[in-house]
Amino acid sequence: MSPAAKPRTLPRPFNYHWGGGQIVEEAAFSAEHHEPAIQLLEYEGGEHDGLWQIRFCFYNPKGMFQRSPMVIGEDEMKGLRAALKKTPELRRLLKKLVE
Secondary structure (H helix, E strand, O other): OOOEOOOOOOOEEEEEOOEEEEEEEEEEEOOOOOEEEEEEEEEOOHHHOOOEEEEEEEEOOOOOEEOOOOOOOHHHHHHHHHHHOOOHHHHHHHHHHHO
């Protein structure tokens, strides 16, 4: 199994053309070819102030954010499951997704 992802500073900013804010929680796992991540985004300011969203994304092996769909297999699921144990709010919201 691949090692845990290198931690990135939290919170840290994100920005979309409709608004931005902070990544407040992140579960990530270093897989063989990429680093899948599940992030809890909290918007700041404007009409989306206080809104939370979940982003499914990945980083390349050099740690650069990728703007492509995240694709994971069973090994990555195990790693992400372990990483989610450190993200209580993100885990709570994801449980709502599968209930």
